[in-house]
Amino acid sequence: MLRVSNIVVKLPDGKRLVNDVSFTVGRGEFVAILGSSGAGKSLTLRCIVGLTRPSEGEIALMGPSGKSYRTTDVKAQELRRARRHIGLIFQGSNLVKRLTVLENVMLGRLGHINPLRSWLLGFKDAEAREAMVALDRVNMTSCAARLAGSLSGGEMQRVSIARAIHQRPLIYLADEPISSLDPKNAEAIMAILQPLSRETPVIGAFHQPMVVAKYCTRAIGIRSGKIVYDGPAQISARQLEHIYGDSESESYLPVRPSGAQPPFYGSNLQPVLHEGATV
Amino acid sequence: MASPSMTPFRQELPFLEWKRGIAGQRLKQAAIAGVLLVLVALTAWRCEVHMKTFVLGIDKGLPLVGMFFPPEWSGMVGMLQPLGVTTVMAMAATILGMCLSLPCALAASSNLAPPPLRLMMRAFIALERGLPEIVQMLLLIAIFGLGPIPGLVALSFSSIGMLAKLLADAIEEIEPHMLEAVAGTGATRSQVIRYAVIPQILPALFANGLFRFEFNVRAGVILGAVGAGGIGYIMSTAMNSMDYQRACMATLLTLALVFITERVSDFFRGRILAGGLLR
Numbered sequence: 200m201l202r203v204s205n206i207v208v209k210l211p212d213g214k215r216l217v218n219d220v221s222f223t224v225g226r227g228e229f230v231a232i233l234g235s236s237g238a239g240k241s242l243t244l245r246c247i248v249g250l251t252r253p254s255e256g257e258i259a260l261m262g263p264s265g266k267s268y269r270t271t272d273v274k275a276q277e278l279r280r281a282r283r284h285i286g287l288i289f290q291g292s293n294l295v296k297r298l299t300v301l302e303n304v305m306l307g308r309l310g311h312i313n314p315l316r317s318w319l320l321g322f323k324d325a326e327a328r329e330a331m332v333a334l335d336r337v338n339m340t341s342c343a344a345r346l347a348g349s350l351s352g353g354e355m356q357r358v359s360i361a362r363a364i365h366q367r368p369l370i371y372l373a374d375e376p377i378s379s380l381d382p383k384n385a386e387a388i389m390a391i392l393q394p395l396s397r398e399t400p401v402i403g404a405f406h407q408p409m410v411v412a413k414y415c416t417r418a419i420g421i422r423s424g425k426i427v428y429d430g431p432a433q434i435s436a437r438q439l440e441h442i443y444g445d446s447e448s449e450s451y452l453p454v455r456p457s458g459a460q461p462p463f464y465g466s467n468l469q470p471v472l473h474e475g476a477t478v
Numbered sequence: 479m480a481s482p483s484m485t486p487f488r489q490e491l492p493f494l495e496w497k498r499g500i501a502g503q504r505l506k507q508a509a510i511a512g513v514l515l516v517l518v519a520l521t522a523w524r525c526e527v528h529m530k531t532f533v534l535g536i537d538k539g540l541p542l543v544g545m546f547f548p549p550e551w552s553g554m555v556g557m558l559q560p561l562g563v564t565t566v567m568a569m570a571a572t573i574l575g576m577c578l579s580l581p582c583a584l585a586a587s588s589n590l591a592p593p594p595l596r597l598m599m600r601a602f603i604a605l606e607r608g609l610p611e612i613v614q615m616l617l618l619i620a621i622f623g624l625g626p627i628p629g630l631v632a633l634s635f636s637s638i639g640m641l642a643k644l645l646a647d648a649i650e651e652i653e654p655h656m657l658e659a660v661a662g663t664g665a666t667r668s669q670v671i672r673y674a675v676i677p678q679i680l681p682a683l684f685a686n687g688l689f690r691f692e693f694n695v696r697a698g699v700i701l702g703a704v705g706a707g708g709i710g711y712i713m714s715t716a717m718n719s720m721d722y723q724r725a726c727m728a729t730l731l732t733l734a735l736v737f738i739t740e741r742v743s744d745f746f747r748g749r750i751l752a753g754g755l756l757r
Binding site for chain 1: 659663669678
């Protein structure tokens, strides 16, 4: 189980990018975090693995045996120990492109391997076979010997899921795992993540409310760093508007439909207005 | 009502702004060209470079060119050994430089090394790059005496300087997501270097190393003339004793050596960058 309590991420000037975010995620949950770009979704996920250190708040991960791992206010060694139990799935381009697919999967268990052995001997055959099982779960065994850099976006995303599976984590974190994929590949990734979430909870940042409604068990809406929605994944249009805000934001400038006549100005630069048009 | 000669006002102003920008750029380019031209004229005047010197030089030099031919073919076999000395010196310096530049590059990259170490290493690299090989050579002769050893050390030193700088830049270009994904599994910094950094920069190391080998062969000839032995030494003694036909033979052999190393290095570099070699 993951417990995030009251985390705050501040810029040096005091602006709060993540503002008092709290939630818990337990067994069998597939949680989607929704929100506009820059709302604080990724930052929240980065805090959970300790890639960004929150200025306030606490994050703890509880294992089945009752052991707990914190990723806030801990030393580097303790943070590494906690990270072993968090399976990370980024948005594309996070594989080591010059290593083979299978080696990339095996990287998932680096936290359990002595660094000296990494330098002198490398991975064992038994580990490779185990990684093959993880690769099989995402249906990518045929690509095991290829270089990761030669894969397509959807294939890369699957391999990074296999890497997380091979890690045998207590929770999966997926930062926009389907944002760079076409709808068909996106569905395929969701169809892998959904059964995975029944064994181990999954938290992901998404931009597709329709896909979320179909696959996830719960949604958390973040707006300007604050949680504004926490409930079922099936979100009404009204609630969506609440999460994404209305069109006053300048990043939502409407695009002119191709057939529409714009207000016309003559070459003498004098405005020629249509009736009822406003400048 | 929309005729092609009439531009909507909405487009007119941004268009004029763009045009102004382009005109500004043209003006800047013309100004730079003008400044360069004035500089060339000024330096030619101050350093007393006259076309007359060229013309008279050609007049005096032409008969001298005839004295270089025919090359002293009988000396060729004897020159093969010094040629080998130059090649081996360049090769050993390149290999030594490649091995030592890797730790230097790791310590000089902003995304791996802590700032104080990085600044120290960057300063060290700048120092190595700031001293031309020939200056290093003259300093080293004072320590080691004449012979290929000071040449080898001078070439390795400047190889480290160039390769470490290029490699550090290659390391800084690695996508941060890739490093974070590996670190996020609980891997130590040394494991991140072993599995995410080294595989990514290995091609850059070898491609730049081959390039440096070409350079070292040419620089080795020059260092030979100031005391490192090899074909450069043969060349300089022949010129000093006005044995121009022997000098011509040495020149031909040097040309052949440089040409062959260039072809070989091009071939392997192409293979490495295409991903055939080194996987």
